[in-house]
Amino acid sequence: MDRTLLYYPTIDIPTDNWLCSALLYTDTVSSIVPYERINDTRFTDTLKFLIDEKQYKPVFIKQLLSQYTEEFQEFERFFIDTTNSIEFERRMVRPSYISDQRYYELYNQKLTYNIQQHLKDKGFITKQTNGAIVTDEIVGTFYMGILAQYVAKTTKDALVIPSTDKKTYEDIAFQSTGQKIPAMNFILSNCLPVPVPGTSLKEIIKFKKAHRNDLIEFRKLLTVTQDKLKKSESQQDALQYQIELKEHIEKELNTLNALYHRNKIKTFLSSFESLLKLETPKLFQSLSLIGAVTTPIKPIAGLIVGSIGVSASVLSVYQEKKDEINKSECSYLFKAQNKGLIVNE
Template structure:
């Protein structure tokens, strides 16, 4: 199971609602960044720079990580595409997108030669938007398999995922479950809030992710999932809701039980004790504190507790 996410298609991760769910679910979020950004971090957007400095987003460079054989596959795909669409590729500026030369390697000039890329704006190549979308999906998929990266590709809602179609169902199911387990409010969440939450509850994250991924795999293994998709997802959400309620109730009831059995009598002890001799009160308090901590710790070790704490916090 992968622990990190690889964001694409752009260099700068956007300040969007879906991002905070991604930051809470994965250990790290990586972004495909040309080497020049390492030496000139002022090229990042202010928000991206904040993410990088707080190590919530880790830049990874694509240079040398994709084999020439893989680039050849994309080149042949581009040739087939241009035979179908011809000169219509560059009709209208709004249909073009820019891709950094470091992501393309020597593939850039080969694409220029067959008429599906332009290199008028160094260090960027201009490509038809459809082809650029396909290329960024292609590079994300290949980089995600690199032994130094090993991350699940993630992107914003609605971005074309042509090359990632085999992962589409798994991604869709995961997103559906996480929308329920880690709902993000409409109000803006600060980076500091995310950092503080992961500092407090990060020890639960791995087990929580294992728990979710197992459910995702179980759902995706169902043969007729597309016919009964909504019903299957709703069943999983119902199970999650029951488990969350059990944890919430356990956290509340344990405190109430301890309060009524020990804390209230404790105040009686405190009242009846001589002010000059408060030792019985202190001794009782010293017994109850570890008891409460032990009971709460037992419940809070449940994988679903991560979701419960996130809903409480955000």
């Protein structure tokens, strides 16, 4: 089954760290669009290129939101109940030093009738344009985050993982309700080789296709690592798993770095986090008390510049009803580059 990283909250995908990372470390990328056809002229040139290369699969949301299933009703209820909650009202209150003039445009095709009516009743719609509404940035980002989770939950022919490039987006999407369940952040810090900005997408995709098996092996290693870590019952277990897997990860990273160098692709060491539901609450309690558990990694022989680690987090209860949650990541968060860590010249 293919793995797809679904970018949110916008249609267009940032053509920097997130896209370079996602193209290499997953099968395809995606985003939610208000269009109805793959040949719609409103797709950007970048997305058109990725469609032609079979690297991008748009989610035509209008068709998905027309299926009035039990899961659809659950999605509507969750959004409406959450935005009616005291917890969400608190999140909407910004400090006085932050401007409250931050707006977000939502296409009508991405909204259900009930949700649009709810936004109107709550006074969340500040402006209506031809085919879209304008709402508060937090409301819009939360809606797109929940919509991405709904797409992930209802997609049957692929493993879809919501993903973004900003921690604030992930926090809004996964932590905006008072009812939460224990979760864990799997953190790979300054260890993910990614082509430097300016590397052409054509070159990246060519590399991906030529070295698909190597990239898949690295991805499998990350998956195995996460599966073991989320079953840990204590920080000692988590540390032991990290130490056991440290050498394997270093070996795979050195292999990838050598491949990039051989193909004359300059890279930097980026980072990512994966949000997982914990299978044992004991580890969550330990992590909450002691903080992150980390192990140094040498992504380049002779240098200690990165780490693998876990830290405590939480998830909205909407995700708890997804059967696949115990098998896969809930969210991917690719971090911005560290410009001081160029590894291939």
